[in-house]
Amino acid sequence: MAHEETTNPLRGIEARRGAGHYGIFDHGAHIWSWTPDGQQPVLWMSKKSAFAEGSPIRGGIPIVFPWFAMGPSGDLSPQHGFARLDTWHRSDLKDTLDADGRLLVEYELDYAMDHQHFPHNYTAYALAKFTPEYVQIGMQVTNNGDEPFTFESAFHTYLNVGDVRQITIDGLDGCSYLDRAAGAPAADGVQAGQVTFTGETDRIYKHKDSLVLNDPVLGRSLEVSKIGSGNTVVWNPWADKAAAMADFGDDEWTSMVCIETANVLDDAIRLLPGQTHTLRQRITLL
Ligand SMILES: O=P(O)(O)OC[C@H]1O[C@@H](O)[C@H](O)[C@@H](O)[C@@H]1O
Numbered sequence: 001m002a003h004e005e006t007t008n009p010l011r012g013i014e015a016r017r018g019a020g021h022y023g024i025f026d027h028g029a030h031i032w033s034w035t036p037d038g039q040q041p042v043l044w045m046s047k048k049s050a051f052a053e054g055s056p057i058r059g060g061i062p063i064v065f066p067w068f069a070m071g072p073s074g075d076l077s078p079q080h081g082f083a084r085l086d087t088w089h090r091s092d093l094k095d096t097l098d099a100d101g102r103l104l105v106e107y108e109l110d111y112a113m114d115h116q117h118f119p120h121n122y123t124a125y126a127l128a129k130f131t132p133e134y135v136q137i138g139m140q141v142t143n144n145g146d147e148p149f150t151f152e153s154a155f156h157t158y159l160n161v162g163d164v165r166q167i168t169i170d171g172l173d174g175c176s177y178l179d180r181a182a183g184a185p186a187a188d189g190v191q192a193g194q195v196t197f198t199g200e201t202d203r204i205y206k207h208k209d210s211l212v213l214n215d216p217v218l219g220r221s222l223e224v225s226k227i228g229s230g231n232t233v234v235w236n237p238w239a240d241k242a243a244a245m246a247d248f249g250d251d252e253w254t255s256m257v258c259i260e261t262a263n264v265l266d267d268a269i270r271l272l273p274g275q276t277h278t279l280r281q282r283i284t285l286l
Pocket residue numbers: 056069079080156180202203233235260
């Protein structure tokens with residue numbers, strides 16, 4: 001078994017391992033599939049997603065950079081930054097699939113794709129690591145200029161679940177959060193016990209550690225662990241907002257939840273000249 005280059009629906013790399021599957025697009029350095037052999041897909045992908053240069057992908061692990069949503073002041077576009085809309089440069093690949101089932105793909109965000117709202121001298125690398133046990137994504141941002149700059153970032157991970165109304169999340173008990181679903185201005189809250197889902201959910205938690213998603217319908221639990229992250233965002237649009245999105249099937253909201261490894265708002269990263277920040281997320285089936 002070896003990896004293959006694919007172009008349909010977008011250019012990237014795919015590999016199959018038994019009934020398992022790995023997939024990443026150069027567009028957005030976007031991991032879109034991780035299915036260990038014998039498992040249901042771990043990452044969720046909408047059947048309505050666009051797969052086109054310049055469009056966001058509704059599923060997998062979009063990389064949000066250099067701002068989250070419309071930015072800290074709410075006046076930046078495109079939503080969630082430009083990194084998920086650009087084609088990244090594939091800079092390295094290590095295939096040891098036959099030996100240990102591992103595939104590493106490294107990308108660099110082309111600095112020439114600078115943006116009027118982020119005119120800084122930087123490099124951004126993304127490193128995707130697929131293994132039979134876990135899938136990992138990392139991003140390293142370095143300030144190569146003479147002035148400090150600040151950025152937001154997130155791995156906007158869409159997870160496949162049996163029924164969002166039956167899942168629970170452990171690990172956020174006692175964490176404060178900003179509730180973006182409550183309307184403007186966002187309300188503050190503190191998590192009491194497990195996270196459960198009974199309606200639209202859009203929360204930015206203060207949270208640096210790992211968490212566990214329990215899925216009684218698919219009969220599995222998975223851990224999301226991370227480094228370099230001060231926030232976890234939990235999102236499900238529920239029925240009405242899903243129906244309002246062109247790239248989201250009307251009934252698909254029951255089968256997904258986003259758990260995002262993030263640094264946003266007060267936890268945005270400030271880099272001095274020469275400094276590097278690493279954000280990393282690993283998803284492991286327990
Ligand atoms: O539709 P987009 O741009 O991919 O964003 C999806 C969601 O992303 C989440 O991270 C935000 O908290 C939500 O508010 C937003 O709706």
